[in-house]
Amino acid sequence: MSRQDSVADTAAKPTARQRKPSSAGTAAPMDYILDEQVGFLMRRAQQRHIAIFQRIMGDDGPTPTQFAAMSKLSAGEEISQNLLGRMTAMDPATIKGVIARLEERGLVERLPDPDDQRRVRVRLSAKGREAIPGLLEKAKAISAATLAPLSREEAERLLALLARLD
Amino acid sequence: MSRQDSVADTAAKPTARQRKPSSAGTAAPMDYILDEQVGFLMRRAQQRHIAIFQRIMGDDGPTPTQFAAMSKLSAGEEISQNLLGRMTAMDPATIKGVIARLEERGLVERLPDPDDQRRVRVRLSAKGREAIPGLLEKAKAISAATLAPLSREEAERLLALLARLD
DNA sequence: GCAATTTCATTTGTATACTAACAATAATTG
DNA sequence: CAATTATTGTTAGTATACAAATGAAATTGC
Secondary structure (H helix, E strand, C coil): CCCCCCCCCCCCCCCCCCCCEEEEECCCCCCCCCCHCHHHHHHHHHHHHHHHHHHCCCCCCCCCHHHHHHHHHHHHHHCEEHHHHHHHCCCCCHHHHHHHHHHHCCCCEEEEECCCCCCCEECCCHHHHHHHHHHHHHHHHHHHHHHHCCHHHHHHHHHHHHHHCC | CCCCCCCCCCCCCCCCCCCCCCCCCCCCCCCCHHHCCCHHHHHHHHHHHHHHHHHCCCCCCCCHHHHHHHHHCCCCCCCCCCHHHHHHCCCCCHHHHHHHHHHCCCCEEEECCCCCCCEEEEEEEEEEEHHHHHHHHHHHHHHHCCCCCCCCCHHHHHHHHHHCCC
């Protein structure tokens, strides 16, 4: 059941352009094709990636941002919450929720920083550390599955180009 | 230059970032560098794109998904809400909220479909139609600014590669 | 013609993500 | 040292996103 093909099912979209006979009062269509814009293509590619992520990580697995935080914490050091957010490209408000949910699931611990009363130090719990090897294995499979439509050279080119867009 | 696989296999790995002296009971770090994974790079590129989008559209402008819906509606025809969602890569639950917010702002109208009692037909309002030319102009600027770090050839290559990831 | 299935839209719940405003604490500087 | 500024973390609010469940309406399959 479930798995209602979300968006990708039977194409309601002809690959052809969105042409419209220049009719009376309608605004001129201009030459703007949504489906070819970088933002739209990135959104769709990410939707597919996230679906792959959830399929491989499983229902009780971490979300992409939760895994990103755990991955950075797996280096072993305690990191302040905000710094961890910067390392994983998350806003302070966003990383707060991510860490809260990881803490609820017993995967990370939050400790006061003795040197700075403002800071909260975050680290993996024992349970979190034990989960890391399996998660890394799955994360590699996720990256591979996401890039599967491309050859190795194409994938390398894509990653290089994406890296320049930030 | 063939640096690493990033695709599937566990191969030899030079250039270790994320150093970790193999200490006691900690899990082995493996060769997984978050910052080089396709999902992380796409998330960052999209964050930048959305920031550009908001800057150019302005504070009272549409969001990316709101604009996507308006862009498809600008062809002039009335479309059912779910079909519009498929055309813009949005879940039925997602497109519902997008259309509701556009309706609150008077940019679209929702009408019952006389031929199908289940359907809601959506179309641009007069105010929405008037806004379209300016929005399309800005949308072009947004795509250009997002791709600004790349040459034209690189941008074309990126778009072609992204289009194959969906 | 009618039961089974599918489609459409909605509602609820969870999880990003960002802005803005805020309080507490550190760091800087005059 | 006092005043200013910066950093850290939190809360509230808005807007995607998707899963799952539901009810109503249309199609189909026999």
